[in-house]
Amino acid sequence: MELPTVNLKVAAGGAARRGGRGGRRCPRQMILLVHWLLTVWGCITFSGPYPWANFTVLAVGVWAVAQRDSIDAISLFLGGLAATVFLDIVHLSVFYQRTGFSDTQRFGAGMAILSLLLKPLSCCFVYHMYRERGGEHLLYTGFLGPSQERSDYQTIESPEVPADPFVGSEGRGHSPQGY
16 A cells, blocks of 8 residues: 655645645734734733633634635634724723732733723734735715726616716607696
8 A cells, every 4th residue: 555645846836826825824823823922911900801801802813714705704813803992991990909019910901901902902903814815994974986896796777878968858858847
């Protein structure tokens, strides 16, 4: 019985054809690793809702890393990161004590604050990953310009534009209506 041969050129060429995903996987994992480490250290001081919110979002982040093509996973991770920014601000402002912390508790509070400061940057990276996976703009307000909406449905309206847009129904053979 002979062992199958492994062609390393196909594996390297496959990664290059996918847009070099081998190198782009590292920032996703680094975001998760850094926030996991800072959350674990933040749990030294803060308990209760702080670990629940942050570890839940990190679990969704693991799902987003595992399913590279899922727009749902990355959009939930992005929404969760944005929500924990607000929740961490509330939690830190309510439960942070100015006095009476030991050195270990001050370290934990500092790591929780550092995690909070890094989350907007992580949101930018995750939003870039969301756009790479084919996601649309999350907040389109309409005043920034014309919509880039892509739809699978065709419109019923005619794509032809009339030559003179100011020609009323009189110029099309219709009788004008009186007022």
